[in-house]
Amino acid sequence: MERTNNIFPTLSLLALATALFISILTEALPAGFLLLISEDLSVTEAQAGQLVTLYALGSLLSAIPLTIATQSWNRKKLLIIVILGFGITNFMTAYFLSFTLILIARFLAGVFAGLLWAMVAGYATRMVSDDKKGRAITIVMLGVPIALSIGIPLGTSIGQLVGWRLTFHIITIVSLLLVIFICLKLPNLAALEATKKNSIFSVLSIPYLKSILAINFIFAFGHNIFYTYISPYLQLSGNEENVD
Structure with a gap:
């Protein structure tokens, strides 16, 4: 049942965050571990950077088709599958010794990410009344700046101390704990009902949308190029130990 009563589901929203x-x-995280991964797997820094590229490619190729394909799925069950997917792929990344197999794991992780980002805001807004939807989305999106400002520096620091593989094992454990919480606490939301379908071309015809997408693409492109190879960049000035 959808939760739209007066009780604001803070814990459930924090689970989505x-x-x-x-x-x-x-x-x-692979960006912070680029030098460690390159040495551990005996690949170049450029090749190690493909761990980020394959993740992005998985999201790019899967987000739209899989979102459409899973539209009739129960939302809670789909969310559980997605989080389990993160747990499994992070375990694969930590466990495999083959660079090729790790690339496959990273691609699959990107696939689950594409699904998650497509559904998480909708899940949040369906748990609250109309006047609280903005607040709900804000809480859910807190997971992003917290990960960028605290999670990644802390994870990079832990990886430098105890090894990059253990860090991915920790993420696996956190993912499994989150699955348990979701099973016990999150409301069981039914599948979405498709009332109207719009073609991609009709969506792109919305005024200013193409400009907004172009700006976002340029920003994300530049940002990802820089942070993916921040470790080799810092190495040039002898600051590779301060990448965290």
């Missing part, structure tokens, strides 16, 4: 937190950590 944690899911985004895990997503951002999974995506960005």
Whole structure:
């Protein structure tokens, strides 16, 4: 049942924020470990950077088609599958010794990320009344800045102390704990009902949308190029130990 009563579901929304937190950590942590991964797997720094690229590619290719394909799925069950997917792929990243297998794991992690980002805001707004939807989305999206400002520096620091693989094992454990919480506490939301379908071209015809998408693409492109290779950049000035 959808929860739209007067009780604001703070804990449930924080669970969704944690899911985004895990997503951002999974995506960005290889950047902090680039030199360690390169040495451990005997690959170049450029090749190690493909761990981020494959994650992004998985999200790019899967987000729209899988969102459409799973539209009739129960939202809670789909969310559980997605979080379990993060747990499994992060375990694979930590466990595999083959660079190729780790790349496959990273691609699959990106696939789950594409699904998560497509559904999380809708899940949040369906748990609250109309006048609280903005507040609900704000709480859920807190997972992103917390991951970027605290999670990634802390994870990078832990990885430098005890090894990058253990950090991904920790994310696996957090993912499994989150699955348990979701099973016990999150409301069981039914599948979405498709009332109207719009083609991609009709959506792109919305005024100013193409400009907004272009600006977002340029920003994300530049940002990802820089942070993915921040470790080699700092190495040039002898500051590779301060990447965290």
